[in-house]
Amino acid sequence: MSLDKVVEDILHRGEERKREILKLGEKERDDTIFQAEKKVEEDRKKGLTRTDALIVQMEQQELSSAELESKKALLAAQRLVMEELKEQVLAELEAYPKDKRRKLYNQLAARAKKELGECYVYTNKDDKSLLSLTSGLSAGGQIDCRGGLVFESKDRSVRLDFRFESMVDEIWNKDMQEIFAKLFG
Numbered sequence: 129m130s131l132d133k134v135v136e137d138i139l140h141r142g143e144e145r146k147r148e149i150l151k152l153g154e155k156e157r158d159d160t161i162f163q164a165e166k167k168v169e170e171d172r173k174k175g176l177t178r179t180d181a182l183i184v185q186m187e188q189q190e191l192s193s194a195e196l197e198s199k200k201a202l203l204a205a206q207r208l209v210m211e212e213l214k215e216q217v218l219a220e221l222e223a224y225p226k227d228k229r230r231k232l233y234n235q236l237a238a239r240a241k242k243e244l245g246e247c248y249v250y251t252n253k254d255d256k257s258l259l260s261l262t263s264g265l266s267a268g269g270q271i272d273c274r275g276g277l278v279f280e281s282k283d284r285s286v287r288l289d290f291r292f293e294s295m296v297d298e299i300w301n302k303d304m305q306e307i308f309a310k311l312f313g
Contacts, residue, residue: 134220135299139310142213146311149205157198164194206312213311214300221292222274230258233277236290237265240279244286250278 168187224232233255240247241264248268251259255275261267271278276291300307 135217138213138216138220142209142311145212146209149209153202153205156201160194160198164190209311214296217296218274218292226258233258234260236277240288243288244279244281246282248280
């Protein structure tokens, strides 16, 4: 399964989660608006002597406030969906089958050797067995990450960070608007 397929599957699940959260957000909005309308009606009964302009102003203020609160709740729900989606992507990458991770790591090693020449490679303790130290690659030690590799030039002046967290962050930051639009557009 390619990384694109994993992301596509996760986006699909995120879409379903989004619908659930949006439904909940709409219910909260409706409840908030209902409570606001109820308060407006109570104010109308208590203040029959007030002018119509004052009642209209109060209604607008209450409804605007309710809409603002519902928008805040919806934005919080959307932010939660985005955070959950990002965590799902990382969890699925972390659970990626070992044979496919080994193949990915070999591709990353070839890329790093092309860019850096001889270099050190760092990995987490669980993935150490998946790494093939071919000519030009030296073990640099362990790093704390969920998966992926970090390469460092022999003179330690250049680092290539291919940790899963870094790669997801890069994609996330580059394509956040597109991901958001697919989920909530």
